[in-house]
Amino acid sequence: MTWTEIASEFEWDGTLRDIYVVDTTLDDWQRILDALIEHKPNALAFYLEKEEAASIPSAKVIFELSLESSTLLQVTLGNVHLNCHFFCEEQVEFDLDPSELRGEEDLQGVVGFMRILANETGKPVILTHENMQDAVILTIQPPGAVPASRPRHDDKP
Numbered sequence: 001m002t003w004t005e006i007a008s009e010f011e012w013d014g015t016l017r018d019i020y021v022v023d024t025t026l027d028d029w030q031r032i033l034d035a036l037i038e039h040k041p042n043a044l045a046f047y048l049e050k051e052e053a054a055s056i057p058s059a060k061v062i063f064e065l066s067l068e069s070s071t072l073l074q075v076t077l078g079n080v081h082l083n084c085h086f087f088c089e090e091q092v093e094f095d096l097d098p099s100e101l102r103g104e105e106d107l108q109g110v111v112g113f114m115r116i117l118a119n120e121t122g123k124p125v126i127l128t129h130e131n132m133q134d135a136v137i138l139t140i141q142p143p144g145a146v147p148a149s150r151p152r153h154d155d156k157p
Helices: 003-010 026-039 059-066 104-121
Strands: 017-022 044-048 071-077 080-084 091-096 125-129 132-140
Touching: 003 104, 003 132, 017 104, 017 132, 026 059, 026 091, 026 104, 059 071, 071 104, 080 104, 091 104, 104 125, 104 132
Parallel strands: none
Antiparallel strands: 017 091, 017 125, 044 071, 071 080, 080 091, 125 132
16 A cells, blocks of 8 residues: 555544554563564653653553553654553554654555564554544554455355
8 A cells, every 4th residue: 555545544634543453462562562672662652651761661560550650652653653552451552643644654654563563463453543443544464364355256146
């Protein structure tokens, strides 16, 4: 998918866009954090009560902290800021401001980020309109995933 094909999905309409991985576990979260620390160390910032922490805690510690404190992991990819608030262990969710995507380079940064999530979890990653998991803009499948088959025109009912 190219920027030209998808740019209209990022026109500012007053809402964010969300990146989701569903049916996740604490182990999935930890693999994601480890991969981001390895592949994007200079792009990461972790905040506890709006104060930047010196390092990123483990997924287990983050979820314990999030019970009583505001937590935020921000990934900066060029113009784009991806924000994770650690709402629940069962679903990875990052939000982004669609107006920050300004072209092909920004789009490819987001797609690359989504590939990291898919690779680490082995699960599909979707980019959607805010809080609308059924309004999918883009899906990244994990390596080795078999795409859903579509009936061919010559298939008989």
